[in-house]
Every structure is written in C-alpha cells, then in structure tokens.
Amino acid sequence: MFSQFALHERLLKAVAELKFVEPTPVQVAAIPPALExxxxxVTxxxxxxxxxxxxLPMLNRxxxxxxxxxxxxxxxxLPTRELAQQTLKEVERFSQFTFIKSGLVTGGEDFKYQAAMLRKVPDVLIGTPGRLIEQLNAGNLDLKEVxxxxxxxxxxxxxxxxxxxxxxxxxxCANRAQTLLFSATSGGNGLxxxxxxxxxxxxxxRLNSISELNEGTRQQIITADDPAHKERLVHWLLANETYQKAIIFTNTRAQADRLYGRLVASDHKVFVLHGEKDQKDRKLAIDRLKQGGVKILVATDVAARGLDVEGLDLVINFDMPRSGDEYVHRIGRTGRAGNDGLAISLICHNDWNLMSSVERYLKQRFERRVIKELKGVYQGPKKVKASGKAVGAKKKKTDDKKGAAKAPAKRKPVAKRPAASTLVSQDGLAPLKKRKPAEE
Structure with missing residues (x-):
C-alpha cells in the first residue's frame, strides 16, 4: 500500500483517487531514499x-x-517531447490536490508562448534539453534556485x-539539494x-539485469529474403496475430512512410510517426492510438521511448535496431506493468549479425519462427561446422588445392639415392659432392 510511505496526505488522496493500490518494485525501492x-x-x-x-517524492518536497x-x-x-508530455500529465494528476503548478518546454511548440509561461514561474518545469537550452540562451530561463x-x-x-x-x-542548477537519475539500461562509459x-x-x-528485462514478452525472429518479403510478412502478421494494438518499428523515415502507404492501401487503420512529422501530427497519432481510433502505428525510434499505450501487445521490428539498448526500449512498449506481449523481429541476411549481437547483449536466444505460407529462401547463415570428419575432409581438400597451386612442375621419377657418403653420378663414373639441405 502507498500508505507505507511517508507521503503528504494530499498526495495519498491523489493516489487513492487514481486507484493506485500496490506500489511496483521500483517504487518500493526508490521512494523511501528519495524522500530522505x-x-x-536507478536502473x-x-x-x-x-x-x-x-x-511522488518530488511533489512531497x-x-x-x-x-x-x-x-x-x-x-x-527527458529525451523526447512525447515522454515530456506524458510526464506532465502524471505530475498534474498526482498534484491535483495541491497548489503546485507545472510547465512544459519542448521543441515543436511556440517559442514565445513558452517564454510567457516561464515568466509565470511554474514550480515544476518539464522539458527536453534542446529547447530548454534555447530558452536559456534567450534569457527566459533561470534555474539557479532549483x-x-x-x-x-x-x-x-x-x-x-x-x-x-x-x-x-x-x-x-548548481544550488540543487537532490538529483535523481533514472534509465532503463545500464548504458556505457558516457552514462x-x-x-x-x-x-x-x-x-x-538496479531493479533488473538486462537479461531479466521484459520477461512478460515473447521474443521471436522470422527470416526474410528482402524488404518486399518483410512487407508480406507484416501483412500476414497483422491479419493473423491476435492483438489489441501494434507498433511496427523501422530504422528510417523513408521506410516508415513506404510501409505506412502499403498498409493504408490494404485498408488498415494506421498512423505513421517519425522526426519529420510536426508536433500536431505526432500528438494526433499517439492520441488516436491511445483512444483506439487506430490499432497500428508505424514509427522510427522517436517513439521507442516514453510511449505508454494501454493495450499495446504487439511490436514488430521491420528493421533490427542498431543496438541492444534500442532493442530493449522498442520491445519495452509491450508487456508493460505485468501484461503479456509479443515482439517479432524480421531478419534479412544484413540483419543477422545485429540480431546475434542483441542476443549476446541480453544473454538470451530468441525463438525462431517460420510462417509456412511465406517461408523464404534465407534461413540464416549456413552452418560452418558440420561434423569433425566433414570439416577435416573439407580442410584437407582445401589444403590439397593450395598445395597443387604452389607445387612446381611435375618431374620425372628418379631412382632412390644411396646414402650421402656413397652418392655417385647417374652414369656411375664419378662420386657426387654431399648436398646442403634445402632452406625451409
């Protein structure tokens, strides 16, 4: 129960109003020391x-x-405007019985409007780094008393x-009293x-090791011959899988637009989300998905973080993400809050090494899946090692070929020579000098 935490009664009232009953493991671990x-x-x-x-600890302070x-x-x-908007809503929900006011500063919104909001000095400011720096450079932002x-x-x-x-x-924020840093992965040296x-x-x-992430999500791969084959697989999956809502991830904006067009032509209700879309279109896409107006979103990694959609239970990686962390964040859109999910990655020959590196990073092996109706020629790299005998035979054959290529012209056979001390010329008339050994 949230009453176990030393939270202000107004916050506990908001928690009860929102029907939050049992705190999650990360809340149990982080809230008490944060309140102190x-x-x-936190990972x-x-x-x-x-x-x-x-x-909650922030509002309590x-x-x-x-x-x-x-x-x-x-x-x-926060990294993206979508996550910033979502966080603003959470702050407003938890602070509904307090006098605390919040403000939002992100790209894609009117700069002057944001400057006017900053002049009203919100208690809590939520934003993305790029636009906050712009407001700071314009002299509209003072963080010295944060x-x-x-x-x-x-x-x-x-x-x-x-x-x-x-x-x-x-x-x-040099005078701050407290800093809280949260991430989904352990990151590298930069973090x-x-x-x-x-x-x-x-x-x-550290609440989860990488190998424990997304335990409620089945992770599968399906091999494909080329992008056109991947598109056919996407159509089959959307027609045959049971799901409430789905996200299909691509690595490029061009591929996202192309796939979006193919799906619209097939009468799917779908939106596309990527960095070239303006804020109005991005907000519309997410709102329609959350409200159920559409079931499918095609997106680049701009949507991989901070997108919390109830009922999202299918993620398809049309392109394999370029890193293990990106993979974690993509499939993190499904299987949330203890629910089950399905993540399917479509793998061409140029995706295989990326997929293998992600498996090693997660210390997992993804389930291999074949769709009989669309089984392609490519089924992964050919096995290099068969049996020891076969490998040895192959090596010997290869070595023989190399030896044949390097060997000098074939000589006529000669009779076996006697010992060096009794060597004689082939005509038997004169003894031969002892030869030096050939240099190796």
Whole structure:
C-alpha cells in the first residue's frame, strides 16, 4: 500500500483517487531514499512505474501552502517531447490536490508562448534539453534556485547527443539539494561519466539485469529474403496475430512512410510517426492510438521511448535496431506493468549479425519462427561446422588445392639415392659432392 510511505496526505488522496493500490518494485525501492533526500541512480525496465517513483517524492518536497511563485523549484529532463508530455500529465494528476503548478518546454511548440509561461514561474518545469537550452540562451530561463533535478531516460538522452546540453543544464542548477537519475539500461562509459558529474554520493538501485528485462514478452525472429518479403510478412502478421494494438518499428523515415502507404492501401487503420512529422501530427497519432481510433502505428525510434499505450501487445521490428539498448526500449512498449506481449523481429541476411549481437547483449536466444505460407529462401547463415570428419575432409581438400597451386612442375621419377657418403653420378663414373639441405 502507498500508505507505507511517508507521503503528504494530499498526495495519498491523489493516489487513492487514481486507484493506485500496490506500489511496483521500483517504487518500493526508490521512494523511501528519495524522500530522505538521497541522490539516486536507478536502473529499471520501461513500464515499471519509474515516473511515480520520482514524481511522488518530488511533489512531497515541494508541497505547501499557496504562495507567490518566484522561482522554478524542480526540473525534469527527458529525451523526447512525447515522454515530456506524458510526464506532465502524471505530475498534474498526482498534484491535483495541491497548489503546485507545472510547465512544459519542448521543441515543436511556440517559442514565445513558452517564454510567457516561464515568466509565470511554474514550480515544476518539464522539458527536453534542446529547447530548454534555447530558452536559456534567450534569457527566459533561470534555474539557479532549483532544489531538485530529475534526469529520466538518461541513457536515451546520451544516445540522442544531448550530453553537453544535459551537463550545462545540470550546472545551471548548481544550488540543487537532490538529483535523481533514472534509465532503463545500464548504458556505457558516457552514462557513468554523467553519473559521476551530476550525482553526489548516490545510492545505486538496479531493479533488473538486462537479461531479466521484459520477461512478460515473447521474443521471436522470422527470416526474410528482402524488404518486399518483410512487407508480406507484416501483412500476414497483422491479419493473423491476435492483438489489441501494434507498433511496427523501422530504422528510417523513408521506410516508415513506404510501409505506412502499403498498409493504408490494404485498408488498415494506421498512423505513421517519425522526426519529420510536426508536433500536431505526432500528438494526433499517439492520441488516436491511445483512444483506439487506430490499432497500428508505424514509427522510427522517436517513439521507442516514453510511449505508454494501454493495450499495446504487439511490436514488430521491420528493421533490427542498431543496438541492444534500442532493442530493449522498442520491445519495452509491450508487456508493460505485468501484461503479456509479443515482439517479432524480421531478419534479412544484413540483419543477422545485429540480431546475434542483441542476443549476446541480453544473454538470451530468441525463438525462431517460420510462417509456412511465406517461408523464404534465407534461413540464416549456413552452418560452418558440420561434423569433425566433414570439416577435416573439407580442410584437407582445401589444403590439397593450395598445395597443387604452389607445387612446381611435375618431374620425372628418379631412382632412390644411396646414402650421402656413397652418392655417385647417374652414369656411375664419378662420386657426387654431399648436398646442403634445402632452406625451409
């Protein structure tokens, strides 16, 4: 029960109103030390309830009587505008019985409108690094009195090239009392450097190892001959799988648009989401998917983070993601909050090595699946090792060929020579000198 936490009664009232009953493992682990004011570095899978794990302690710190707003007291940084919008809604839901006000600053929205909002000084500011830096450079943003800094999906912000922006914004919050950093993966050296730079004596909470992520999601691969074959497989899966909602991921905008066109031509209700879509179209696509107006979304990795859609139970990787972390975030769209999901990756010959590297990263082996009606020629790389005998025979044959290529012209056979001490010429008339051994 949430009553186990030392939360303000107004927050517990909001939790009850929202019908939150049992806290998730990440909430149980993170909320108490966060309430104590500790810096935290938390690794937990997507869909595990991370947002509430930092929003509730943050609001508990800020809660109080109504006062004139003269400073931004908390800053939440996120990688994408979709995740920022979703987080704003969560903050507003949990703070509904308080006097705390929130504001949003992301790309794709009117710059002057955001500047006017900043002049009203919200208690909590939620935003993406790029647009926040623009407002900072324009003199519209003052973060010097921020008490609490939250970095959510920190690994993704690094992947997107926001490292310098995040570091600068953290430096602007120089007087903060607490920093909370959340990510779905452990990241690499870049994330470790960020942790060392922005956190002070942090408590590390690792709720899931990579191999334990998305245990409720079946992970399959289907081999394909080419992109056209992949398109036929997508049509078959959408027609034959049982699902409420589905996302199909591509690596490029051009492929997303092409696949979207093919699906629309086949009378599927579908939206497409990628970086070239303006904010209005992106919001419409996500809202229609959440409301059930469409069942299918074709997207690039812009939607791989922060997209929380109830009933999303099928993910298809039309293109294999370029890293293990991206794979984790893609399939994290399904199998959320303890529900079951299905993730299917379509694998051509140029996808196989990527797929194998993801298997090694996750320390898992994906289920191999064949659709009989659409079975292709390509079934994965040919096995190099058959039996030891076959391999040896093949090697000997190869060596023989190499030897034949390098051997000198065939000589006539000669009689076996006597010992070196008694060597004589072939005509038997004179003894031969002892030969030096040939150089190897």
């Amino acid at each position: 004011g500790r810096d935290l570095r 937990a899978q997507t869909g595990s309830g991370k947002t509430a794990a930092f929003v 800020l809660i109080g009587d109504a006062q004139p707003r003269v400073r931004i007291r908390a800053l939440i940084l 008490e609490l800094l939250v970095l959510d999906e920190a690994d993704r912000m690094l992947d997107m090239g926001f490292s310098d922006d995040v570091q600068r914004l953290a430096n602007e 470790r450097e960020m942790v060392a730079a922005v956190l002070r004596d942090p408590q590390h909470l």
